[in-house]
Amino acid sequence: QVQLQESGPxxxxxxxxxxxxxTVSGGSITSSPYYWAWLRQPPGKAREWIGHIxxxxxxxxxxxxxxxxxxxxxxxxxxxxxxLSSVSPEDTAVYYCARGNYxxxxxxxxxxxxxxxxxxxxx
Numbered sequence: 001q002v003q004l005q006e007s008g009p010x011x012x013x014x015x016x017x018x019x020x021x022x023t024v025s026g027g028s029i030t031s032s033p034y035y036w037a038w039l040r041q042p043p044g045k046a047r048e049w050i051g052h053i054x055x056x057x058x059x060x061x062x063x064x065x066x067x068x069x070x071x072x073x074x075x076x077x078x079x080x081x082x083x084l085s086s087v088s089p090e091d092t093a094v095y096y097c098a099r100g101n102y103x104x105x106x107x108x109x110x111x112x113x114x115x116x117x118x119x120x121x122x123x
Contacts, residue, residue, distance in 0.1 A: 002027035004097050004114035012121050018087050022080040022097030022114060029078055030055050035103040037110055038071060038082045040093035047096075049105040053080065060103060087121045094118050 008020035022036070029036055037052035051061035053071045061069045070083040080097055095117050098110035 002099060002112050004099065004112060006095060006097055006114045006117040008095075008117060008119070010118055010120060012087055012091075012119060013123050014088055014121055015086055018082070018084040018091065018095075018119060018121070020082045020095055020097075020117065020119070022082075024078045024080065024097075024099075027099070028075075029053075029073055029080060030075055033101055035100050036073075036080050037098050037100065038080075039096045039098060039107055039110070040091075041096070041116075042090070042093040047107045049107055050082065050084075050095075052100075052103055054103055058103075060105075062105065089121050092119065092121045 003025045005023045012018045032055050035052045035054045038050040039047055041047040051069055051071050053059045059071050068085045072081045097114045099112040100110035102109050
C-alpha cells in the first residue's frame with residue numbers, strides 16, 4: 001500500500017519561497033499510470049489543486065499559481081517537491097501530496113493522500 005509523507009517548514013515569511021517534500025513508499029513515482037499532485041486547503045476554504053507531475057515527469061499547474069509554482073521529483077529517492085515562491089499570508093494552508101490515476105485538477109480523483117502539513121505564512 002502506497003504511503004505519502006509531507007515534510008518541510010511550518011512557518012515561512014512573506015515574500016520567501018515555500019519548499020515542501022513528499023516522500024513516497026510502497027510504490028514508485030515513475031509507475032504508470034499514476035499522477036502525483038500537490039493540493040492545499042486554506043482555513044475555511046475548499047481543498048484546491050496546486051499542480052501535478054505525472055509518471056513520465058510531465059507537469060501541469062493551477063493557472064492562478066503557475067507563475068509561482070514548481071513541482072519536481074527525485075526518482076532515486078522516490079520523492080516529490082513543491083516550491084511556491086513569493087508567498088503571502090493568503091498561501092497559509094494545510095498542504096497535501098496525493099496520488100491519482102488521472103492528471104486532473106479535481107481533488108476528488110486523488111485516492112491516496114499524505115496526512116498533510118500546516119504551513120503558515122507570517123512575519
